[in-house]
Every structure is written in structure tokens, then in C-alpha cells.
Amino acid sequence: EPEVTQTPSHQVTQMGQEVILRCVPISNHLYFYWYRQILGQKVEFLVSFYNNEISEKSEIFDDQFSVERPDGSNFTLKIRSTKLEDSAMYFCASSVGYGNSPLHFGNGTRLTVT
Amino acid sequence: GENVGLHLPTLSVQEGDNSIINCAYSNSASDYFIWYKxxxxxxxQFIIDIRSNMDKRQGQRVTVLLNKTVKHLSLQIAATQPGDSAVYFCAEKAYNTDKLIFGTGTRLQVFP
Structure with a gap:
């Protein structure tokens, strides 16, 4: 069964450094998402992406965050200058369509900012 | 895991019994609901979804029930197995947004 894959599984970085989290969505999916889960909290929406542009973003997704689909298979989340509070599990997801189409999630990247 | 520290309600069931996990959602505009494990x-991991024009949907060993009047969703798992042990989340989405809103989750523990 096709799946969303994320790399790395764990990333440790120092405060102020840039990180790029990588995702390969399911190949025939057209909509891409990033969610995060801070330890002990709910899974929360960051951003959605369709047709090479951001479709919707949350208030968490400030100027420090950016997303990109650099080629036909990868989807990345960049955090320009990491803060301690960015430490979380970051989940990439994709869906085949918009609206009532289930999101399929990867296994996440655990980001630890020290 | 990430759910450590979350004050999750826990449902403990014996292997072979049926499980019912409940979820209250908040947004009256939500018209699409998903259960994740x-x-x-x-x-x-996607389990099953339901649209607001339905009140019941069945999958393999799972059934989702939707009561829009009281904004309540439930997941029924038949003949629960040890492999069903996990945290289960409901998620809701309104028609005018891409955003899935996740619930807090319920931890299901299956004992022999």
C-alpha cells in the first residue's frame, strides 16, 4: 500500500539554526499538508499546499516557516531560525483530492531544538 | 511517544470484546469526520471517514456513527484484538477550510 515517507525520523538542531524536513507524498495525491504535535498536546494544522502554492495556513505558520515542492516527488518544510518551542513531531500528509478526501500521514520527524 | 503527558481518557477492553470510542466535536459547520489510529x-493512520449527510458507515470490523444533533461521533471496533491497542483520534473538517481539527484522543488498551 502506498505511503507517505518522511526523513529524517529525528532531527536535533541548535536554536537559531535552519532545518528542512522532507516528505515524499503518495504519488497520485495532489494536496499536501504539514501538521505538528508538541509533546503532550493535540495534533495541529500548519499549512496546506496545492498546485505549487500555499492553500491555507494557520497562525502558527509565521514567516519563519516555508514550504516547497522542489520537484515532482518531494515536499519540504523549512524552519528558518528554530526556537525551543518548535520542538515537536512534524507530520506530513497528502490527499488525493480536496474537501472530503482522507489525509494520509507519514510517521513524522521528531524535531528537537536545544 | 507524543501522547505521553496528554491526559487521555483510557478505554480498557478484553480481547474479543467490542470497543466503543466516543468523540464530541465543536464546530457546527464541520461536515467531514475521520477516525485515526x-x-x-x-x-x-486512517481508519474510516464519514460525511455529514450520513449517520453511519461501516468498514472492516469498524463502524462510525455520527449524531449531528448533539455533535457526537463514535467508533465501534468489533472483536477487539491486541493489535488494536493505540490512541484513537477523531478529526473534523468544515467545508470552507483545509484544516483538520483533531480531538484529544482516547487510549485503547486491550488485555488478554
Whole structure:
């Protein structure tokens, strides 16, 4: 069964450094998402992406965050200058369509900012 | 895992029994609902979804019930197995947004 894959599984970085989290969505999916889960909290929406542009973003997704689909298979989340509070599990997801189409999630990247 | 520290309600069931996991959602505009299963160290895994024009949907060993009047969703798992042990989340989405809103989750523990 096709799946969303994320790399790395764990990333440790120092405060102020840039990180790029990588995702390969399911190949025939057209909509891409990033969610995060801070330890002990709910899974929360960051951003959605369709047709090479951001479709919707949350208030968490400030100027420090950016997303990109650099080629036909990868989807990345960049955090320009990491803060301690960015430490979380970051989940990439994709869906085949918009609206009532289930999101399929990867296994996440655990980001630890020290 | 990421759910450590979350004050999750826990449902303990014996192997072979049926499980019912409940979820209250908040947004009257939500018209699409999904149940996810999350095992330790993994991402949310899609189980079953339901649209607001339905009140019941069945899958393999799972049934989702939707009561829009009281904004309540439930997941029924038949003949629960040890492999069903995980945290279960409901998620809701309104028609005018891409955003899935996740619930807090329920931890299901299956004992022999």
C-alpha cells in the first residue's frame, strides 16, 4: 500500500539554526499538508499546499516557516531560525483530492531544538 | 511517544470484546469526520471517514456513527484484538477550510 515517507525520523538542531524536513507524498495525491504535535498536546494544522502554492495556513505558520515542492516527488518544510518551542513531531500528509478526501500521514520527524 | 503527558481518557477492553470510542466535536459547520489510529512512534493512520449527510458507515470490523444533533461521533471496533491497542483520534473538517481539527484522543488498551 502506498505511503507517505518522511526523513529524517529525528532531527536535533541548535536554536537559531535552519532545518528542512522532507516528505515524499503518495504519488497520485495532489494536496499536501504539514501538521505538528508538541509533546503532550493535540495534533495541529500548519499549512496546506496545492498546485505549487500555499492553500491555507494557520497562525502558527509565521514567516519563519516555508514550504516547497522542489520537484515532482518531494515536499519540504523549512524552519528558518528554530526556537525551543518548535520542538515537536512534524507530520506530513497528502490527499488525493480536496474537501472530503482522507489525509494520509507519514510517521513524522521528531524535531528537537536545544 | 507524543501522547505521553496528554491526559487521555483510557478505554480498557478484553480481547474479543467490542470497543466503543466516543468523540464530541465543536464546530457546527464541520461536515467531514475521520477516525485515526496512532501507535507509538508512528503517524496517524486512517481508519474510516464519514460525511455529514450520513449517520453511519461501516468498514472492516469498524463502524462510525455520527449524531449531528448533539455533535457526537463514535467508533465501534468489533472483536477487539491486541493489535488494536493505540490512541484513537477523531478529526473534523468544515467545508470552507483545509484544516483538520483533531480531538484529544482516547487510549485503547486491550488485555488478554
Amino acid at each position: 496512532q501507535e507509538s512512534g508512528k503517524g496517524p
